[in-house]
Amino acid sequence: MSGHTQTALQLQPVQAQPANARKPLPPSVAGLNLLENLGVSIVVRRDQEIYGQDDPAEYYYQVISGSVRTVKLMADGRRQVSEFLLPGEVFGFDALDRYDFAAEALEDALVRRYPRRRVEALAGQDAALSQRLRQLMNAKLRQAHDRMLVLGRMTASERIASFLLQLADRAAGPIELAMSRRDIADYLGLTIETVSRTLTMLKADGTIRMFKKCRLEIRNRAALEAMASERRH
Amino acid sequence: MSGHTQTALQLQPVQAQPANARKPLPPSVAGLNLLENLGVSIVVRRDQEIYGQDDPAEYYYQVISGSVRTVKLMADGRRQVSEFLLPGEVFGFDALDRYDFAAEALEDALVRRYPRRRVEALAGQDAALSQRLRQLMNAKLRQAHDRMLVLGRMTASERIASFLLQLADRAAGPIELAMSRRDIADYLGLTIETVSRTLTMLKADGTIRMFKKCRLEIRNRAALEAMASERRH
DNA sequence: CGAGCACTTGAAAGATTTCAAGTCCAGTGG
DNA sequence: CCACTGGACTTGAAATCTTTCAAGTGCTCG
Numbered sequence: 001m002s003g004h005t006q007t008a009l010q011l012q013p014v015q016a017q018p019a020n021a022r023k024p025l026p027p028s029v030a031g032l033n034l035l036e037n038l039g040v041s042i043v044v045r046r047d048q049e050i051y052g053q054d055d056p057a058e059y060y061y062q063v064i065s066g067s068v069r070t071v072k073l074m075a076d077g078r079r080q081v082s083e084f085l086l087p088g089e090v091f092g093f094d095a096l097d098r099y100d101f102a103a104e105a106l107e108d109a110l111v112r113r114y115p116r117r118r119v120e121a122l123a124g125q126d127a128a129l130s131q132r133l134r135q136l137m138n139a140k141l142r143q144a145h146d147r148m149l150v151l152g153r154m155t156a157s158e159r160i161a162s163f164l165l166q167l168a169d170r171a172a173g174p175i176e177l178a179m180s181r182r183d184i185a186d187y188l189g190l191t192i193e194t195v196s197r198t199l200t201m202l203k204a205d206g207t208i209r210m211f212k213k214c215r216l217e218i219r220n221r222a223a224l225e226a227m228a229s230e231r232r233h
Numbered sequence: 234m235s236g237h238t239q240t241a242l243q244l245q246p247v248q249a250q251p252a253n254a255r256k257p258l259p260p261s262v263a264g265l266n267l268l269e270n271l272g273v274s275i276v277v278r279r280d281q282e283i284y285g286q287d288d289p290a291e292y293y294y295q296v297i298s299g300s301v302r303t304v305k306l307m308a309d310g311r312r313q314v315s316e317f318l319l320p321g322e323v324f325g326f327d328a329l330d331r332y333d334f335a336a337e338a339l340e341d342a343l344v345r346r347y348p349r350r351r352v353e354a355l356a357g358q359d360a361a362l363s364q365r366l367r368q369l370m371n372a373k374l375r376q377a378h379d380r381m382l383v384l385g386r387m388t389a390s391e392r393i394a395s396f397l398l399q400l401a402d403r404a405a406g407p408i409e410l411a412m413s414r415r416d417i418a419d420y421l422g423l424t425i426e427t428v429s430r431t432l433t434m435l436k437a438d439g440t441i442r443m444f445k446k447c448r449l450e451i452r453n454r455a456a457l458e459a460m461a462s463e464r465r466h
Numbered sequence: 467c468g469a470g471c472a473c474t475t476g477a478a479a480g481a482t483t484t485c486a487a488g489t490c491c492a493g494t495g496g
Numbered sequence: 497c498c499a500c501t502g503g504a505c506t507t508g509a510a511a512t513c514t515t516t517c518a519a520g521t522g523c524t525c526g
Contacts, residue, residue, distance in 0.1 A: 072378070075462060078386045082378060096371045100378050120364065127357030134353075134363075137370045138329045144377035145305070145315060145333050151384035152422030153311045156482070181505065189385030191483055196506055213491080213504095229308060389514070414473065424515055429474055446472095446523080 035119060035129070039112040044068075050103040050111060057095030059113040063087050066109020067178050070094070070101035071186070081187035083143070084179060086170050093137050106178040151189045159188040160198045161228035164208065168218055177214040268352060268362070272345040277301075283336040283344060290328030292346040296320050299342025300411050303327070303334035304419065314420035316376070317412060319403050326370050339411040384422045392421040393431045394461035397441065401451055410447040 041064060044050055050061065053072055061068075068085040082101050085091050092113075094100040105111075123130040150159055163184065167175045177184075181192040188195070202208045207220045207227075218224060274297060277283055283294065286305055294301075301318040315334050318324050325346075327333040338344075356363040383392055396417065400408045410417075414425040421428070435441045440453045440460075451457060 072382060074382065074386065080382045080385050082381060094371075094374050094378060096368065096375060100375055120367075123363065123367075124360030127363075130356065130360075130363045130367075131353065134356075134367060134370065135329065137367065137374060138327075141327050141370060141374050141377060142329060142333055144374060144381065145327060148315060148377065148380055148384060149305060149307065149313045151381060152313050152419075153307065186385075192505080193484085193507085194482060197482095200506070425473075426475085426516085427514060429472095430514095433474070 035114055035122060038114050038118055038122075041110055041112045043108075043110055044105040045108050046105055048105050050105065051092070051099055053100070053102040054098045055102075057092065057097060057099050058116055059092055060090065060116055060119060061092040061103070061114075062090045062112045064110040064112055066111075067106040067176075068103055068109060068111065069106050069179060069183055069187075070103045072101045079182075079186040080189075081183055082147075084167075084183075084187065089170075090136060093140055106183070155230075156188075156190055156194050156198055157227050158230060159190065160195065160202070161224045163188055164202075164216070164218065165221075165224055165228055168221075174211075175216040175218070177216055268347055268355060271347050271351055271355075274343055274345045276341075276343055277338040278341050279338055281338050283338065284325070284332055286333070286335040287331045288335075290325065290330060290332050291349055292325055293323065293349055293352060294325040294336070294347075295323045295345045297343040297345050299344075300339040300409075301336055301342060301344065302339050302412060302416055302420075303336045305334045312415075312419040313422075314412075314416055315380075317400075317416075317420065322403075323369060326373055339416070388463075389421075389423055389427050390431055390434075390460050391463060392423065393428065393435070394457045396421055397435075397449070397451065398454075398457055398461055401454075407444075408449040408451070410449050 039062075042050075044066075050068065051057075051059075063085045065087050067087070068091060070082040070085070070091060072080045072082065074080075082094070083091065084106065091103060092099065095116075119129075119133070123133055150162060154162070164175070167177075179187075181195050184190075185192045185195045199208070199210075202224075203210060205223075207218070207223045209217045209219050211217070272295075275283075277299075283301065284290075284292075296318045298320050300320070301324060303315040303318070303324060305313045305315065307313075315327070316324065317339065324336060325332065328349075352362075352366070356366055383395060387395070397408070400410075412420075414428050417423075418425045418428045432441070432443075435457075436443060438456075440451070440456045442450045442452050444450070
């Protein structure tokens with residue numbers, strides 16, 4: 001519980017992101033720069049809650065460094081993870097009034113938050129911003145739809161494979177599995193045992209390789225891609 | 234393949250919906266009236282495609298009468314139904330550029346469509362409309378999130394139960410199951426056999442009752458509600 | 467009245483989950 | 497510096513829920 005990636009508030013446009021060598025940043029991010037002066041950066045520590053499920057939705061967020069998960073809990077403890085968010089990605093848009101999901105830091109992280117009300121007020125005057133917001137939301141909706149297919153119609157192997165590919169596409173370089181097996185399981189609608197077994201299988205046949213505890217490398221992308229869309233087993 | 238519910242184009246605001254005794258109409262609808270003059274009504278027949286998966290997204294839609302499903306197909310034929318849309322509800326918002334899902338009429342239906350470009354242009358000038366659009370999208374996003382929990386973490390019985398309750402809440406009066414077992418199965422991430430068996434079970438213990446072929450009545454709402462959130466069987 | 471399709475039902479096969487031990491580390495304390 | 501403790505992860509075996517495969521059944525449309 002010490003030493004965050006960065007401590008100072010970071011007010012520069014997110015475009016400049018020298019820390020880790022990420023891709024050019026997802027297109028989804030751009031527009032938020034219009035209101036960079038509204039943003040305030042916040043440091044959160046591993047497993048710390050950024051906002052709670054059903055909290056009034058007062059801010060939009062963007063990850064600057066570290067990573068975040070959004071989760072929903074059922075009364076009996078079953079859990080669903082909605083998203084894993086990497087640097088540059090935005091969250092907190094799933095809110096009409098109150099947040100649908102809670103947001104928690106996967107690891108020590110720096111996030112930037114923008115007051116909802118003011119952003120929306122601004123959007124009322126700025127057509128470009130307004131459209132940008134709609135696009136961001138659209139992107140979220142599309143992702144949610146893709147998840148439906150995964151959760152509703154894919155086998156365990158397919159889910160794991162597409163999950164790894166998705167991570168690989170978002171994070172340049174080796175994948176950092178900052179999330180626990182439980183997080184992955186709750187993201188994919190599986191149990192931790194099934195996740196573990198499938199990962200073990202992939203390690204055994206040389207499709208992936210893991211170092212340390214959470215650094216993962218894809219050694220045979222083709223195999224993963226085949227596995228991601230393979231009917232039954 | 235004959236006799237639509239209504240043949241003439243219907244240009245009145247959707248508020249007036251005398252045909253079947255529906256609820257006051259979901260709140261999600263309201264805002265679209267701002268651009269009633271942009272809308273054009275279209276008649277579609279049972280199983281007819283309104284737009285295809287990956288078609289360029291040129292219109293936003295609203296159901297006037299009848300009902301609609303949105304579906305996505307995987308290469309190997311697996312299918313996921315995203316939504317069942319009842320009168321008053323809107324669709325075609327899941328589009329950045331091209332539609333994520335195809336939309337097909339569940340039964341002969343009348344839908345109203347609004348040119349995307351023009352609506353968005355209008356939204357650029359009209360803050361209220363812009364916000365309304367964002368709210369509609371938000372509502373869709375929230376629904377998608379709820380589906381995630383259903384698809385990722387619920388048992389077959391829970392899925393069926395919550396599906397029936399959801400339908401009951403949207404359609405006042407007895408539920409009309411305009412969709413086939415296959416549609417329901419693909420909506421809930423189950424097989425038609427499982428859907429059929431579960432429904433049979435519910436009929437057997439008197440929780441629901443079915444007439445004709447698609448009219449369904451909930452006779453024991455409490456039982457359904459219990460079943461909708463019951464861990465394991 | 468017959469054909470075809472949707473739905474139901476039964477039995478067997480499977481894929482995941484559940485239950486139960488292990489194993490592996492990281493952080494702690496001796 | 498090294499053994500120890502707790503939590504996360506892995507692995508194995510049995511239990512289960514769903515699916516798959518296979519017939520029925522019943523309706524609707526010609």
